[in-house]
Amino acid sequence: MDTSLTPVLVSACLLGRACRYDGGHNRDVVLDEQLAARGERAVPVCPEDAGGLGTPRPAAWMTGAAAEVLAGCARVVDVHGRDVTAQFVAGADLAVEVARAAGARRAYLKERSPSCGVAASHRVNGAGASEAQSGPGVTAQRLLDAGLEVHGVEGRRVHEDHDEHHHDTAQRNAADPNAQEQGATNRGSDAPRNEP
Numbered sequence: 478m479d480t481s482l483t484p485v486l487v488s489a490c491l492l493g494r495a496c497r498y499d500g501g502h503n504r505d506v507v508l509d510e511q512l513a514a515r516g517e518r519a520v521p522v523c524p525e526d527a528g529g530l531g532t533p534r535p536a537a538w539m540t541g542a543a544a545e546v547l548a549g550c551a552r553v554v555d556v557h558g559r560d561v562t563a564q565f566v567a568g569a570d571l572a573v574e575v576a577r578a579a580g581a582r583r584a585y586l587k588e589r590s591p592s593c594g595v596a597a598s599h600r601v602n603g604a605g606a607s608e609a610q611s612g613p614g615v616t617a618q619r620l621l622d623a624g625l626e627v628h629g630v631e632g633r634r635v636h637e638d639h640d641e642h643h644h645d646t647a648q649r650n651a652a653d654p655n656a657q658e659q660g661a662t663n664r665g666s667d668a669p670r671n672e673p
């Protein structure tokens with residue numbers, strides 16, 4: 478391990494780990510390049526897998542805002558109606574532990590996930606269906622609450638010069654709570670409809 482590099486927490490699926498709910502990944506080559514250019518070392522975490530849900534797992538979404546989930550006022554349910562709130566919160570807590578153990582003060586997280594989404598995350602809409610809505614997922618919210626600087630990454634970029642989705646979103650901690658770029662929500666026609 479190169480101790481001259483700055484540790485940063487990264488959604489494991491962005492690094493190519495096959496930990497998505499469907500067993501796939503969101504490998505992002507541009508993120509790799511950006512981390513190297515900034516002298517950052519990726520510390521991977523998949524909160525849903527680590528929280529006890531394993532991979533693959535049913536798609537899931539929040540019934541309210543992440544802050545409400547963490548406060549016990551909303552839940553996370555999967556496509557079968559199973560309550561997986563405890564696993565999502567456990568995964569968020571583990572992500573904070575991993576960040577603290579590594580000394581990471583910044584995180585790059587996969588957009589739209591009900592765990593990792595930053596500008597947007599999957600929640601139930603008024604019609605009872607899941608859709609990406611503004612606001613962070615459970616882990617992103619927990620990391621923000623812990624004081625980390627959190628950036629949303631679209632994922633799956635091959636090269637910045639040929640990519641139309643290279644504008645990552647960012648949400649910083651309480652020192653700059655308005656830094657969120659809402660425009661990233663649902664960007665990209667190739668984006669899966671549910672991407673835990």
Ligand code: SF4
Pocket residue numbers: 488489490491496497498522523524525526587590592593672673
């Ligand atoms: S976006 Fe989903 S698959 Fe990727 S690290 Fe987060 S919880 Fe895991």
